[in-house]
Amino acid sequence: MLKSTITRLVVMLFVLTLLASGCAKKPVTEEPATSEQTTQMDQQQPAAVEEQAVTDTDTDTGYDAEAAARNAERAAAKGLETIHFDFDQYVLTDVSKSILVNNAGLLRSAPAVKILIEGHCDERGSDEYNLALGEKRALATKNYLVSLGVGADRMSVISYGEEMPFDSAHNKAAWAKNRRANFKVKR
Amino acid sequence: MKHFKIYFLNIMIVCLLCSPAVAARIEISSPGEQTIPLAMTRLLPMGVGGAQPAIAAEFQQVLQGDLELSGLFDLTDPAAFLSDAGKLGLRRNEIDFYQWRMLGAEGLIKGGYRIAGGKLTIELRLFDVISQRLLTGRRYSGKLTDVRKIAHTFADQVLKSLTGEKGPFATKIAYISKRTGHKELYLMDVDGYKPVRLTNHRSIVLNPDFSPTRKELIFTSYSQENPDLYRKEIYTGRESRVSLKPGLNIGGRYSPDGREIALTLSKDKNSEIYLLGTDGTIHRRLTNHYSIDVDPSWSPEGDRIAFVSDRRGNPNIFIVDVHTLEVTRLTFEGKYNATPAWSPKGGRIAYSRMDNGVFNVFTIREDGTDERQLTFGSGSKEHPRWSPDGRFLVYSNDLQDGEKSIWIMRADGTGGRKISARGGHDSHPAWSHRW
Numbered sequence: 096m097l098k099s100t101i102t103r104l105v106v107m108l109f110v111l112t113l114l115a116s117g118c119a120k121k122p123v124t125e126e127p128a129t130s131e132q133t134t135q136m137d138q139q140q141p142a143a144v145e146e147q148a149v150t151d152t153d154t155d156t157g158y159d160a161e162a163a164a165r166n167a168e169r170a171a172a173k174g175l176e177t178i179h180f181d182f183d184q185y186v187l188t189d190v191s192k193s194i195l196v197n198n199a200g201l202l203r204s205a206p207a208v209k210i211l212i213e214g215h216c217d218e219r220g221s222d223e224y225n226l227a228l229g230e231k232r233a234l235a236t237k238n239y240l241v242s243l244g245v246g247a248d249r250m251s252v253i254s255y256g257e258e259m260p261f262d263s264a265h266n267k268a269a270w271a272k273n274r275r276a277n278f279k280v281k282r
Numbered sequence: 283m284k285h286f287k288i289y290f291l292n293i294m295i296v297c298l299l300c301s302p303a304v305a306a307r308i309e310i311s312s313p314g315e316q317t318i319p320l321a322m323t324r325l326l327p328m329g330v331g332g333a334q335p336a337i338a339a340e341f342q343q344v345l346q347g348d349l350e351l352s353g354l355f356d357l358t359d360p361a362a363f364l365s366d367a368g369k370l371g372l373r374r375n376e377i378d379f380y381q382w383r384m385l386g387a388e389g390l391i392k393g394g395y396r397i398a399g400g401k402l403t404i405e406l407r408l409f410d411v412i413s414q415r416l417l418t419g420r421r422y423s424g425k426l427t428d429v430r431k432i433a434h435t436f437a438d439q440v441l442k443s444l445t446g447e448k449g450p451f452a453t454k455i456a457y458i459s460k461r462t463g464h465k466e467l468y469l470m471d472v473d474g475y476k477p478v479r480l481t482n483h484r485s486i487v488l489n490p491d492f493s494p495t496r497k498e499l500i501f502t503s504y505s506q507e508n509p510d511l512y513r514k515e516i517y518t519g520r521e522s523r524v525s526l527k528p529g530l531n532i533g534g535r536y537s538p539d540g541r542e543i544a545l546t547l548s549k550d551k552n553s554e555i556y557l558l559g560t561d562g563t564i565h566r567r568l569t570n571h572y573s574i575d576v577d578p579s580w581s582p583e584g585d586r587i588a589f590v591s592d593r594r595g596n597p598n599i600f601i602v603d604v605h606t607l608e609v610t611r612l613t614f615e616g617k618y619n620a621t622p623a624w625s626p627k628g629g630r631i632a633y634s635r636m637d638n639g640v641f642n643v644f645t646i647r648e649d650g651t652d653e654r655q656l657t658f659g660s661g662s663k664e665h666p667r668w669s670p671d672g673r674f675l676v677y678s679n680d681l682q683d684g685e686k687s688i689w690i691m692r693a694d695g696t697g698g699r700k701i702s703a704r705g706g707h708d709s710h711p712a713w714s715h716r717w
Binding site: 183220221222223224226227228230231234252253254255258265 | 465486488489504507508509529530532533546548551552553574575576577590592596597618620621634636639641664665682709710
């Protein structure tokens with residue numbers, strides 16, 4: 096009870112900072128299918144990032160608000176727990192469902208937060224099949240959250256198949272960790 | 283006059299028989315079953331101009347590699363060669379066929395090279411030792427750096443004159459490599475030589491396919507966040523997005539006539555096989571099932587598409603008729619069958635089957651009979667793709683020690699060899715059409 100009150104407080108704080116910072120939304124641009132671009136075979140290295148020392152007194156209010164918002168986002172993203180799946184399955188296990196109930200509570204109390212649900216697979220299986228399976232996992236996750244009252248328009252999904260393992264080892268423990276749906280807070 | 287008449291008749295016969303003599307002894311579809319004893323002499327310098335033994339040696343090594351891989355030949359050991367091997371004579375009447383017969387050779391390759399003004403000229407002849415006939419003669423000229431290309435092109439020609447079907451050695455293989463830290467698209471020769479990186483997406487690039495009509499590849503990339511289908515012109519570097527529907531745009535495969543692309547889209551929240559125009563517009567939806575449908579592969583006639591579906595439980599290969607949309611099941615054995623590839627010569631479909639976490643390559647007749655396992659052992663062998671002549675398969679081999687590379691083998695599973703360099707984590711090969 097105490098824990099959930101604290102979480103709620105953190106989320107509300109985060110939402111407030113988001114509102115304060117204007118929560119600039121990136122307009123979505125759609126490219127025509129035939130737009131062409133040229134890629135050089137060997138592009139140059141990107142220029143090195145400029146580095147500058149800053150002191151305590153060097154504060155810039157605009158920068159601070161952004162950083163605070165980002166921190167709050169991270170805090171919220173950390174609160175959304177990853178769920179796991181059985182081999183070649185996209186059906187939610189009971190454990191996963193109870194985790195999603197928690198995640199849904201978090202999301203309901205932070206209505207401005209938009210999230211990306213990533214579906215992943217372990218390395219066994221074919222790459223393309225796993226891309227489709229990862230998407231089914233992400234969609235099953237999204238649908239369950241919708242059934243728990245989280246707005247569908249706040250959640251988008253992407254599948255990485257077996258391309259982004261959480262643990263790159265080749266054993267059962269790693270595979271179990273890699274069959275997952277995890278959450279990212281969208282900027 | 284009488285003499286002339288016989289001579290004329292001889293030419294007539296030679297022309298009529300142009301090629302079938304030796305060719306009749308070889309089955310194209312089953313390399314390795316019967317081999318022709320072949321002697322291949324070293325290239326000798328022709329006329330004026332400096333001798334460059336390094337050029338001759340490289341030519342020899344490339345041509346020999348191709349001929350060995352073909353599985354059609356039993357190469358005579360050069361240590362046994364007699365005096366004729368050291369003579370340039372390329373004309374029929376200059377060759378001592380008796381010497382070659384004594385060594386048991388039935389075919390003989392002789393050639394010479396000339397280097398003048400930075401230009402390389404190589405002249406090559408393939409003779410039938412038994413009938414003492416010229417089977418094929420070719421003169422190639424190019425830059426000094428073209429020596430490998432010339433060797434591959436002549437190897438293709440040797441196969442053509444002996445079997446009626448050109449070899450695939452002068453073609454290219456595209457694949458995905460992680461050697462920069464990101465999965466990017468690469469191109470290399472069939473023997474793994476000269477790998478070139480084609481993309482710089484710094485994202486995830488997957489699953490290329492060659493256009494059958496243009497020097498162009500399609501592939502999937504996450505570079506704009508979503509797995510979209512891209513097209514890239516190989517030599518101009520021009521690149522564009524072909525399909526960017528929400529969700530998956532994966533496993534794109536050009537139709538045999540190059541006019542359409544089959545791929546998996548999941549824009550309606552489930553993966554289905556679609557046909558697109560090359561401009562990215564949807565022509566047709568081919569599957570309609572709540573299960574996973576991925577990995578399309580066209581029949582050479584372009585009337586059917588093999589694909590992977592778990593609609594009966596486990597992933598298996600199915601075939602959909604492009605016109606009637608009727609779906610039939612192809613594989614029944616095993617628990618996990620994926621990545622089908624229809625032979626461009628028809629007849630068989632290659633795929634990989636996972637058993638205890640390890641994939642091996644199988645082929646099956648397109649009517650579902652005569653299933654054969656081609657590879658064995660612990661390495662996971664996936665993504666088989668056929669050479670344009672249907673004689674060879676390229677695939678990825680993951681040896682589980684962190685070393686994943688591109689291999690090729692004959693269509694009967696023999697002659698497997700690694701072609702990509704170490705340390706690339708290479709996957710998703712695709713074999714080009716005639717280059």
